[in-house]
Amino acid sequence: MSQNRPWIPYVLILPSVAFLALLFLVPLVQTIWLSMSDNGVPSLANAQRMAGDLNFTRSLKNTFLLTLAVVPVQLAIALAMGTMVGKIGRGRETILWIWTIPLGISDLAAGLVWLAILQNSGYFNSLLYGLGIIERQTSWLSYQTPVALFLAIAVAEIWRGTAIVMVIIVAGLNQVPKEFREAAEIFGAGPWVRFWRITLPLIRPALQSALILRTVLAFEVFSVVYALGGRNFPVLVGEAYNWQNQNQNYGVAAAYAVLIMVVSLAATVVYLRAIKVDPERLP
Amino acid sequence: MTTTLPKTAPASFPSSRRLLLWSGIAALCAWVLVPIYLVALGAFGGRQGVYLWPKTVLPTGVSIEPFLLFLRTEGVVGSFLNSLGAAGITVALSILLGAPAGYALARYSFPGKDGYRLLVLLTRAFPLAILALPLTVSFIKLGLYDTVVGVGLIHTVLALPFAALVTQGIFLGVPRELEEAAWVFGCTRLQAVLRVVVPLAMPGLAATAVFAFVISWNEVFAASVLTVRNRTLTAYLLTVLAESPMHYRFAGGLLLILPSVVFIFAVRRYLFAIWGISSK
Amino acid sequence: MQRLMSLGILAPALMALAAPTQAQTVFVSTQLRPIEEATVVRQELLKDAGQVDYVVEEPPQFAVRMEAERQAGKRTVSLVGALHGELSPLADNDTLEPLDDLAKKLAADGMPQSVLDLGKLGKPTQQYIPWMQATYVMAAKKEALQYLPAGADVNALSYDQLIDWGKALQEATGQPQIGFPAGPKGLMARYFQGYFYPSFTGGVVRTFQNADAAAGWEKLKALWAYVTPNSTNYDFMQEPLAAGEVMVAWDHIARLKNAISATPDDYVVFPAPAGPKGRGYMPVLAGLAIPKGAPDKDGAIKVIEHLTTPDVQLLTAARVGFFPTLNVDLPPDLDPGVALLAGGVTATQAAKDAVISLLPVGLGDKGGEFNKVYMDSFQRIVLQNEPVAAVLKEESAVLAKLMTDTKAPCWAPDASSDGPCPVQ
Numbered sequence: 001m002s003q004n005r006p007w008i009p010y011v012l013i014l015p016s017v018a019f020l021a022l023l024f025l026v027p028l029v030q031t032i033w034l035s036m037s038d039n040g041v042p043s044l045a046n047a048q049r050m051a052g053d054l055n056f057t058r059s060l061k062n063t064f065l066l067t068l069a070v071v072p073v074q075l076a077i078a079l080a081m082g083t084m085v086g087k088i089g090r091g092r093e094t095i096l097w098i099w100t101i102p103l104g105i106s107d108l109a110a111g112l113v114w115l116a117i118l119q120n121s122g123y124f125n126s127l128l129y130g131l132g133i134i135e136r137q138t139s140w141l142s143y144q145t146p147v148a149l150f151l152a153i154a155v156a157e158i159w160r161g162t163a164i165v166m167v168i169i170v171a172g173l174n175q176v177p178k179e180f181r182e183a184a185e186i187f188g189a190g191p192w193v194r195f196w197r198i199t200l201p202l203i204r205p206a207l208q209s210a211l212i213l214r215t216v217l218a219f220e221v222f223s224v225v226y227a228l229g230g231r232n233f234p235v236l237v238g239e240a241y242n243w244q245n246q247n248q249n250y251g252v253a254a255a256y257a258v259l260i261m262v263v264s265l266a267a268t269v270v271y272l273r274a275i276k277v278d279p280e281r282l283p
Numbered sequence: 284m285t286t287t288l289p290k291t292a293p294a295s296f297p298s299s300r301r302l303l304l305w306s307g308i309a310a311l312c313a314w315v316l317v318p319i320y321l322v323a324l325g326a327f328g329g330r331q332g333v334y335l336w337p338k339t340v341l342p343t344g345v346s347i348e349p350f351l352l353f354l355r356t357e358g359v360v361g362s363f364l365n366s367l368g369a370a371g372i373t374v375a376l377s378i379l380l381g382a383p384a385g386y387a388l389a390r391y392s393f394p395g396k397d398g399y400r401l402l403v404l405l406t407r408a409f410p411l412a413i414l415a416l417p418l419t420v421s422f423i424k425l426g427l428y429d430t431v432v433g434v435g436l437i438h439t440v441l442a443l444p445f446a447a448l449v450t451q452g453i454f455l456g457v458p459r460e461l462e463e464a465a466w467v468f469g470c471t472r473l474q475a476v477l478r479v480v481v482p483l484a485m486p487g488l489a490a491t492a493v494f495a496f497v498i499s500w501n502e503v504f505a506a507s508v509l510t511v512r513n514r515t516l517t518a519y520l521l522t523v524l525a526e527s528p529m530h531y532r533f534a535g536g537l538l539l540i541l542p543s544v545v546f547i548f549a550v551r552r553y554l555f556a557i558w559g560i561s562s563k
Numbered sequence: 564m565q566r567l568m569s570l571g572i573l574a575p576a577l578m579a580l581a582a583p584t585q586a587q588t589v590f591v592s593t594q595l596r597p598i599e600e601a602t603v604v605r606q607e608l609l610k611d612a613g614q615v616d617y618v619v620e621e622p623p624q625f626a627v628r629m630e631a632e633r634q635a636g637k638r639t640v641s642l643v644g645a646l647h648g649e650l651s652p653l654a655d656n657d658t659l660e661p662l663d664d665l666a667k668k669l670a671a672d673g674m675p676q677s678v679l680d681l682g683k684l685g686k687p688t689q690q691y692i693p694w695m696q697a698t699y700v701m702a703a704k705k706e707a708l709q710y711l712p713a714g715a716d717v718n719a720l721s722y723d724q725l726i727d728w729g730k731a732l733q734e735a736t737g738q739p740q741i742g743f744p745a746g747p748k749g750l751m752a753r754y755f756q757g758y759f760y761p762s763f764t765g766g767v768v769r770t771f772q773n774a775d776a777a778a779g780w781e782k783l784k785a786l787w788a789y790v791t792p793n794s795t796n797y798d799f800m801q802e803p804l805a806a807g808e809v810m811v812a813w814d815h816i817a818r819l820k821n822a823i824s825a826t827p828d829d830y831v832v833f834p835a836p837a838g839p840k841g842r843g844y845m846p847v848l849a850g851l852a853i854p855k856g857a858p859d860k861d862g863a864i865k866v867i868e869h870l871t872t873p874d875v876q877l878l879t880a881a882r883v884g885f886f887p888t889l890n891v892d893l894p895p896d897l898d899p900g901v902a903l904l905a906g907g908v909t910a911t912q913a914a915k916d917a918v919i920s921l922l923p924v925g926l927g928d929k930g931g932e933f934n935k936v937y938m939d940s941f942q943r944i945v946l947q948n949e950p951v952a953a954v955l956k957e958e959s960a961v962l963a964k965l966m967t968d969t970k971a972p973c974w975a976p977d978a979s980s981d982g983p984c985p986v987q
Contacts, residue, residue: 143795423637
């Protein structure tokens with residue numbers, strides 16, 4: 001189908017390529033140049049300034065740790081949601097709708113929600129106090145409690161970002177024909193074997209899309225982290241914003257942005273290679 | 284699924300499994316809903332309610348005054364329309380540009396395919412705020428500065444990767460045989476796509492629309508740098524919120540959440556109606 | 564789906580109908596952003612100033628917009644209202660209309676020349692017109708006063724007394740009760756530049772790494788034992804105060820106002836503590852400026868004239884808690900919270916050992932990096948417990964480079980310099 005008129009796919013992607021070239025690639029190239037020049041001369045000064053900065057290593061480490069902690073949990077929750085909802089009939093739409101709600105919540109609003117829960121006089125402490133577990137307000141979000149802070153940020157991110165994975169995974173799960181699982185059952189495969197050997201391989205395209213999107217978005221976390229962690233949990237995008245907005249040094253900010261882009265692209269390539277999708281073998 | 288359980292299982296087995304299933308669902312629903320309930324509590328709790336310690340989970344001192352102040356403020360109606368306009372443009376453009384690309388990615392293997400996917404993802408992989416300066420400069424030169432169309436265009440850049448990736452998944456799920464059958468019956472390729480593929484892919488397109496809408500609705504930075512007078516509601520509210528007292532922030536937060544929730548609710552049927560396709 | 568599409572087409576059409584086509588003076592401000600205050604500006608302060616569109620904007624977007632409009636060479640904004648430090652990069656790019664005629668008139672109307680001169684930002688011409696003043700004070704819950712160390716006067720605290728007070732509070736309540744706005748958007752850098760350094764060293768730049776500074780940092784570490792660790796999350800101290808997370812706090816008056824105005828009877832407001840070299844304090848100035856090429860320069864001048872009349876200046880103080888730049892007396896019928904803050908400001912200015920620290924001048928767009936030197940030192944010394952001398956030595960090299968790059972001469976309380984302000 002693809003061999004007789006090889007120009008068709010290019011015509012199909014052309015409008016979006018033209019659009020992105022005009023509105024995205026042009027400023028992108030300008031910004032990349034900004035990051036690699038100093039007063040119009042090619043220079044590594046911005047990169048050096050970035051790498052030598054107090055919070056550079058910390059923000060790099062934090063971003064990676066958070067991504068590693070958050071993305072697999074989100075994928076697991078999304079798969080659980082997809083599997084569960086597949087087993088019920090009535091009420092499915094409502095439940096899916098509820099699970100999709102966080103999709104509509106902006107980063108800033110999500111940060112606000114979790115700050116209200118986790119701050120000293122927040123709901124979490126009130127609950128613990130009510131249960132008699134703590135005697136007075138305890139802080140969870142300070143630099144003295146790095147583990148609690150990390151968990152708090154991870155929980156907030158999981159809450160906010162799972163919906164998008166769920167939507168993609170559910171769409172993928174839907175496309176798995178019933179016959180496959182039924183055939184597996186006839187051959188005596190248990191639920192776990194069916195899940196690992198049949199379902200998971202069949203939803204590879206969805207898995208790939210979900211993982212790529214979610215990982216790229218995870219490298220961009222910012223608002224929620226700053227709402228909860230303040231100065232205590234630097235992340236890459238946050239540092240980029242600080243250099244642009246507070247320090248007003250657009251060059252170093254651009255260097256951070258380029259670094260984030262490189263990291264995200266590297267992760268994407270890894271996913272594209274690791275989760276091979278062969279369209280011919282799809283149902 | 285439960286109907287296909289082995290018939291030899293003890294009678295209590297399915298029911299205890301069902302209990303487990305429903306408690307899992309209930310727990311996940313609570314996980315999503317409780318934090319939203321707490322914002323609502325903050326939004327309606329009035330000035331002192333948000334500073335209460337220890338907090339109660341029951342509404343006390345309910346007041347809708349912060350909401351009314353928001354709604355009475357000059358320009359809320361205009362900025363609401365601006366938000367709708369920008370979101371409408373984003374939805375339309377990202378489907379018009381993204382769906383053909385998604386179709387190409389799903390149906391053809393061509394040199395540069397992975398390159399294209401990387402290009403599309405670049406738009407999400409690069410923090411947009413860092414591009415704000417060169418973008419704003421070119422928007423001023425193009426005359427798109429301070430217009431809703433300009434905001435819609437930028438939001439489309441953000442929504443396009445979702446549109447391409449999601450529609451790709453959707454088109455992969457529409458059996459190729461159906462399309463080929465249409466050709467046999469004398470349809471051209473375009474007719475086959477329009478009459479066979481698009482109707483089947485409608486739910487996926489609805490999902491794309493939701494993504495695009497929500498992305499546009501919630502985007503702040505570009506929307507506020509690129510506009511002066513024609514602010515979107517989100518840009519308008521969030522600029523105002525940062526330094527406002529807590530209960531206003533909650534009220535504003537809730538005010539922003541509600542339209543997205545309503546929108547998702549309105550299209551939920553399409554969003555997940557794909558179930559119908561798979562059980563064909 | 565079709566409904567969606569038609570929505571997309573319909574909404575812009577509706578907007579075209581709704582959009583006002585009137586020519587208005589666009590006034591973009593980074594100040595008075597909260598919804599209640601912006602409403603006051605629109606409905607009361609600008610009531611008789613002609614057709615003005617008051618648009619509020621957060622500082623990051625403001626900076627990007629002004630730079631973009633400059634690069635594109637086309638202005639939409641006719642008037643900007645922003646802090647001294649936010650206007651400095653604009654003056655540095657030579658993008659502000661000189662306002663010397665206005666300045667002359669205001670000097671005649673009683674605006675102190677010292678205040679007006681800050682609006683020159685180190686340039687020969689008037690870059691902005693001082694609009695509103697504020698400063699930083701400390702606020703405490705009244706119930707904290709009982710733990711004041713014996714013999715301490717809350718209006719004349721020393722750092723040792725503050726430390727003792729913090730210790731007593733911590734022992735009584737089980738938790739550290741002092742708070743600072745050291746979060747990402749907090750104004751902690753100004754604490755170091757206007758309060759900590761002047762109080763301990765009598766300078767800001769010259770004395771950055773001398774022995775007095777090292778002793779001061781040790782004292783701050785001692786104080787920090789009684790400061791809540793949540794401070795690095797706080798941007799505005801009004802919230803932790805109102806929420807009861809802290810009992811004593813230092814911040815900008817505008818960032819304390821909500822808590823204090825809500826329950827003025829619960830608070831006392833007083834000057835920041837004094838160190839060995841005196842009681843440092845820093846006035847804050849917000850200014851009004853006109854970008855070069857503004858579409859409605861005449862309208863903008865009219866708005867500036869309006870906002871700097873004695874009546875409007877007093878109204879501004881009474882309604883939003885920023886103080887006049889004109890030499891006028893505050894009315895007696897102030898909002899009780901604003902009156903409390905005004906009392907704290909007066910006590911600060913009138914203190915016998917007061918050391919005034921001016922806002923940095925001549926740093927251009929390096930103001931952020933200047934702040935970063937102080938905040939990085941703070942992070943390393945106090946939060947990460949690195950050795951004081953080593954950190955100050957490294958950061959002083961950064962500071963020295965910054966001063967030579969910008970060629971900024973010293974400002975008070977540092978002794979004036981011929982060339983760039985030296986770090987000794």
